[in-house]
Amino acid sequence: LCWPGSGGAAMDLFGDLRRMNKRQLYYQVLNFAMIVSSALMIWKGLIVVTGSESPIVVVLSGSMEPAFHRGDLLFLTNFHDDPIRAGEIVVFKVEGRDIPIVHRVIKVHEKGNGNIKFLTKGDNNEVDDRGLYKEGQNWLEKKDVVGRARGFLPYVGMVTIIMNDYPKFKYALLAVMGAYVLLKRES
Amino acid sequence: LRKNVEDFTGPRERSDLGFVTFDITADILNEKNGLQTIFDWNVKQLFLYLSAEYSTKNNALNQVVLWDKIMLRGDNPRLSLKDMKSKYFFFDDGNGLKGNRNITLTLSWNVVPNAGILPLVTGSGHVSVPFPDTYETTKSY
Numbered sequence: 001l002c003w004p005g006s007g008g009a010a011m012d013l014f015g016d017l018r019r020m021n022k023r024q025l026y027y028q029v030l031n032f033a034m035i036v037s038s039a040l041m042i043w044k045g046l047i048v049v050t051g052s053e054s055p056i057v058v059v060l061s062g063s064m065e066p067a068f069h070r071g072d073l074l075f076l077t078n079f080h081d082d083p084i085r086a087g088e089i090v091v092f093k094v095e096g097r098d099i100p101i102v103h104r105v106i107k108v109h110e111k112g113n114g115n116i117k118f119l120t121k122g123d124n125n126e127v128d129d130r131g132l133y134k135e136g137q138n139w140l141e142k143k144d145v146v147g148r149a150r151g152f153l154p155y156v157g158m159v160t161i162i163m164n165d166y167p168k169f170k171y172a173l174l175a176v177m178g179a180y181v182l183l184k185r186e187s
Numbered sequence: 188l189r190k191n192v193e194d195f196t197g198p199r200e201r202s203d204l205g206f207v208t209f210d211i212t213a214d215i216l217n218e219k220n221g222l223q224t225i226f227d228w229n230v231k232q233l234f235l236y237l238s239a240e241y242s243t244k245n246n247a248l249n250q251v252v253l254w255d256k257i258m259l260r261g262d263n264p265r266l267s268l269k270d271m272k273s274k275y276f277f278f279d280d281g282n283g284l285k286g287n288r289n290i291t292l293t294l295s296w297n298v299v300p301n302a303g304i305l306p307l308v309t310g311s312g313h314v315s316v317p318f319p320d321t322y323e324t325t326k327s328y
Binding site for chain 1: 231236252257300301304
């Protein structure tokens, strides 16, 4: 079977590349840069609006099953005046570690001056999180909180996990995206 | 929604430890839909928890989750549990349980959708429970 149509399109593509002069190339690069900048601006905007340093996180473990599974996406807010209450799902980072943990608050002790300490536990875990905290640390504080889970989408975060586990996939995806944007011609 | 409790306290190390037994009779409904069952097409599960809220000299507000349960879509939204013991140790941060006349027990739940917002709902009806002034030295469990 012969597909002369597609063969012709490939020839046109290479023809385009050769015909593209410097000005057009710069134009395409600028287009690409604009897309990247807009994406970054949206992300920064989300950080400002939600008050969280990481407004969208991917669930990495099964410790909150059956509510959340590995690969689910969580949307967080971290408003300063939002009190921490038992039953809330918080995302926190243990001091000195980079990995955010998504668990539920099971104990809260708040002083009159607003000073709060709280304990967390994963729904699917038998014991509370004291074993995960820093050595000698028995409670979490507001400063450890990345945000509170307000909304969620299943499965969508799997892409991030796959890109993390298989870096070749990430590079391939970036290469394809880059090629598409650079070669796309406005008709 | 109704809960009944009886209780005693015991000191462990330096903090008060409370023991609570309770009954729960509850009907989990969706107020917005005219009191239909809470399990609609977008509710995957409910995470129910019984929490005790109280004030002490040390801390203006304390909340301790005593018991929780995961209720999946398809389970009966009516609860009728009797003589339940708390799942988790009811430790106070200090000695604020002894003689504390006003511990409020509330049943709340986290609605986990198939996709979307994660609301926390507090059940109507709560029970106020006093702890006695003295410690029990024998373990009654």
